[in-house]
Amino acid sequence: MRNWQEVIDRREPADVVFLLEGTYPYVSGGVSSWVHQIIRGFPELRFSLIFLGGSRENYGAIKYPLPDNVCHLECHYLTDSWRKIVARPRIGNRQAFAVTMEMHAALRRRGQPLPEAVLDPALRGLGQPDALTREDFLFSEAAWEQITEHYERFCTDPSFVDYFWTVRTMHGPLFLLAEIADRLPPARMLHAVSTGYAGMLGVLARRRKGLPLLLSEHGIYTKERKIDLAQADWISDARETFGGTLDDDVSYIRRLWIRFFEGLGRMAYDSAETIVALYEGNRQRQIADGADPARCRIIPNGIDVQRFLPVRETRPATPPPILGLIGRVVPIKDIKTFIRAMRGVCNAIPSAEGWIIGPEDEDPEYARECRNLVTSLGLEGKVKFLGFRKVEEILAQIGLLVLTSISEALPLVILEGFAAGVPALATEVGACAELIEGNGDEDRAIGTAGAVVPIANPDETAAAAIALLDDPQRWQAASRAAITRVERYYDQRRMFDEYRQLYRQCLGQPATEGTD
Numbered sequence: 123m124r125n126w127q128e129v130i131d132r133r134e135p136a137d138v139v140f141l142l143e144g145t146y147p148y149v150s151g152g153v154s155s156w157v158h159q160i161i162r163g164f165p166e167l168r169f170s171l172i173f174l175g176g177s178r179e180n181y182g183a184i185k186y187p188l189p190d191n192v193c194h195l196e197c198h199y200l201t202d203s204w205r206k207i208v209a210r211p212r213i214g215n216r217q218a219f220a221v222t223m224e225m226h227a228a229l230r231r232r233g234q235p236l237p238e239a240v241l242d243p244a245l246r247g248l249g250q251p252d253a254l255t256r257e258d259f260l261f262s263e264a265a266w267e268q269i270t271e272h273y274e275r276f277c278t279d280p281s282f283v284d285y286f287w288t289v290r291t292m293h294g295p296l297f298l299l300a301e302i303a304d305r306l307p308p309a310r311m312l313h314a315v316s317t318g319y320a321g322m323l324g325v326l327a328r329r330r331k332g333l334p335l336l337l338s339e340h341g342i343y344t345k346e347r348k349i350d351l352a353q354a355d356w357i358s359d360a361r362e363t364f365g366g367t368l369d370d371d372v373s374y375i376r377r378l379w380i381r382f383f384e385g386l387g388r389m390a391y392d393s394a395e396t397i398v399a400l401y402e403g404n405r406q407r408q409i410a411d412g413a414d415p416a417r418c419r420i421i422p423n424g425i426d427v428q429r430f431l432p433v434r435e436t437r438p439a440t441p442p443p444i445l446g447l448i449g450r451v452v453p454i455k456d457i458k459t460f461i462r463a464m465r466g467v468c469n470a471i472p473s474a475e476g477w478i479i480g481p482e483d484e485d486p487e488y489a490r491e492c493r494n495l496v497t498s499l500g501l502e503g504k505v506k507f508l509g510f511r512k513v514e515e516i517l518a519q520i521g522l523l524v525l526t527s528i529s530e531a532l533p534l535v536i537l538e539g540f541a542a543g544v545p546a547l548a549t550e551v552g553a554c555a556e557l558i559e560g561n562g563d564e565d566r567a568i569g570t571a572g573a574v575v576p577i578a579n580p581d582e583t584a585a586a587a588i589a590l591l592d593d594p595q596r597w598q599a600a601s602r603a604a605i606t607r608v609e610r611y612y613d614q615r616r617m618f619d620e621y622r623q624l625y626r627q628c629l630g631q632p633a634t635e636g637t638d
Contacts, residue, residue, distance in 0.1 A: 134193040135308035136170035137629060139327075143174045143320035147195075150185040150481065150510070151450060153315060153340045155534055156423065158186050163618045167625065170194035170307050174319055177201045182483075194307050200319065203298035207257060214262025218247055218254040223268065229385040232412075236392050245329055245389075249300035256297040260290070278374045288375055292382050295319055303327040311336065311628040314390065318383060321390030328393050334628040337390055338398035338421070339408065340531040341552070388412040396624055400532035401553040401561075422553075423532045424617030427609055430541035433518050434605070437543055441597040443474040445547075445587055446520035448513065448535045449527070451482045451489045456549075458495055459526040459580050465499045466584030471591060476505040476524075479516050517542040521591055528577050530554055537612050540604035545572035545597060547586055557607070565611065569603035 140146070140161075146154035161169050169192050175181050178199045188195065225244040228236055247253025259265050273285050280288075299319060303326035312335045314324035321337060328335045391397055391413040398421050399405040405418050445467065449455045457478060464476035482489035489507075496505045508516075513535070517523075523539035523546045530552035537557070539546055548554035553561075555574045560566030573586040590597050 134168060135310075136193055137167040137310050138625065139170045139172060139306065139309040139312050139333075141172050141174075141312060141314040141320040141323050141327075143316055143318055144176065145315065146173070147171070147184045147186045147188060148173065148175065148181040148197075149484075152534070154185065156340065157315060158189075159425075159614065160621065161189050161192060163614065164622070164625070165189070165191055167191060168193045170309055171196070172302065172306075172323065173197045174323070175199045196302075196307075198298060198302055200295040200298065203256075203294040207260065209261045210257075212258060212262045214258040214264030215253060215255075216264045218258070219264045219268050221247060222254060226272075229381075229388065236388060241389070241392075242329065245326060248326070249297045249304075256294075259293065259297065280373065280375050284375060285378075288378060292379065296322065299323045299326055303330050306331055309333065310630075311625070313338070314394075315340070317387035317390040319386070322386045325389050325393045335390075335394045336396055336398070336624055336628055337394035339404065340400060340423075341404075341529060384411065391417075395628060398624075401556065403553065404531060421617060421620045422612060423534055423537060424612050424614035425534060425537045425541060425608070427541045427613050430514065430517070430538060433514050433542040436518050439598070440594045441521035441591045442519060443471050443591055444477060444520045445474065445522045445524050446477045446479060446516055447524045447526065448479045448516060449525065450480045450484055451478065451492060451507070452485045453488055454527060454529055455480075456526045456528050456578060457488075457492045459578050459583060460524055461492060461495050461499065461501065461505055462580035463524075463526070463583035463587065464501055464505050466581060467587050467591075468501065468504050470584075470588045474504070474591070476501075477508055477516070477520065478505065479508045479511050481510055482507065513538055514542070517544050520544060521597070522547055522572070522587055524583070524587065525549060525554065526578075526583060527551055532557065537608050540571060540608035540612075543601045543605050545590060545600035545604055547573045547575065547583065547590065549577045550574050551577065560607065561611075565607065568606050568610070569599060571600050571604035571607055 146157040221244045224240045228240050269289055277285050299322055306327050312324045312327055312333050314321045314337050324335045397413050397418045400422055405420055409415050447460050451457050467474045523544045525548040532553040536546045546558055558572045558574055559570050575582045575586050
């Protein structure tokens with residue numbers, strides 16, 4: 123393996139171009155772990171990586187040693203789309219803006235197919251000299267006319283200045299994506315791991331290069347962006363009625379961002395040959411958001427179960443009073459609920475400890491708040507921030523794996539815990555309930571592999587943890603169910619077999635029976 127900071131090497135054509143937004147190889151865990159797993163699982167294929175980030179300063183060194191079958195890596199930052207351009211008076215291509223008006227009108231008609239006759243000229247013309255250029259979008263009379271017309275027709279509450287800069291900020295990166303698509307390194311297919319800007323890059327590259335597009339979503343991008351927007355303090359609301367829920371009281375600017383990401387998602391769904399979800403709930407969400415049911419399928423995450431057999435053999439027969447939360451210290455993981463729950467756990471089990479295992483650099487202010495909460499609750503020495511650790515090291519020591527997240531898909535860390543025989547306590551988000559309780563009669567017959575609790579409820583979280591740790595027989599039964607479930611349904615060989623078939627279809631190779 124090679125530990126690269128950045129690679130530009132177009133001499134070796136790739137089989138698959140991964141389109142990645144804010145994940146691999148600069149962010150660890152979650153989706154990034156899965157991408158690394160897929161690349162290593164297909165050594166016969168060559169992979170090219172196109173990474174999209176927000177601001178360059180938000181990303182440090184590469185978190186993963188890149189496998190030898192990665193032949194290309196390039197990094198782009200969306201804020202770079204606002205590079206300095208000399209402003210000069212220009213009329214602008216009014217016909218090109220009329221084409222984009224038709225596309226916006228089509229996107230507003232929810233529940234109806236996107237007309238190819240409208241989409242194709244708008245997307246192919248983006249950034250082209252004879253159509254809609256970046257300079258026209260930023261500085262032309264035609265752009266000013268379109269923005270002011272939309273403001274007068276559709277806008278409800280923000281100032282024109284807020285609206286104007288929001289439109290420029292959200293659409294500016296599309297011109298950067300068009301440039302990336304035009305310069306795409308040689309490849310045979312595209313694999314986007316989300317909708318959003320990465321998915322939109324896939325849409326543009328598919329149309330301009332004629333490559334098949336595979337779309338796989340771990341979480342639903344539009345749903346996750348809605349959560350982010352609900353918490354965003356950089357959006358100035360004209361009304362103060364927003365209470366943290368995405369209802370009719372959400373400011374127009376927040377709704378504008380939501381509709382923008384919904385529009386990107388619809389175009390990605392419309393362009394992909396196959397759309398993959400991790401579980402049925404997310405598949406239904408994709409369909410509700412405009413995906414064609416005939417092109418949607420489910421491929422659950424899988425792990426290398428054999429990797430955790432040595433850990434399983436070293437674990438004690440009775441539950442250690444240590445609760446481990448493995449994840450980034452960020453609001454979406456709701457670390458504060460875990461900390462508050464530990465106050466109740468420690469009251470009932472004085473020897474208990476809570477370990478928080480994950481990086482704190484993504485949101486330093488939130489990490490400071492979490493540490494201050496530990497102090498204010500008198501949990502110093504009981505709740506510990508351990509930073510990054512090898513997962514096998516942690517799973518060998520904890521009695522219960524805890525996820526208090528407000529959003530998840532199908533967490534790999536629960537599967538890894540199961541493979542080591544560690545029961546899980548998780549909020550009822552994503553596929554967590556079906557991982558713990560089973561999916562279907564045959565799966566549920568295996569038994570419960572832990573407990574499921576409501577979101578943001580430290581009291582119920584503490585009570586469920588105490589019930590498991592104080593009852594060795596129940597804990598042992600949960601451990602056995604965890605092992606059986608992961609071995610039967612979530613071994614990575616099944617996942618690799620299904621992706622192998624999809625890659626073969628996109629690459630124009632004959633489908634074959636799965637092999638180990």
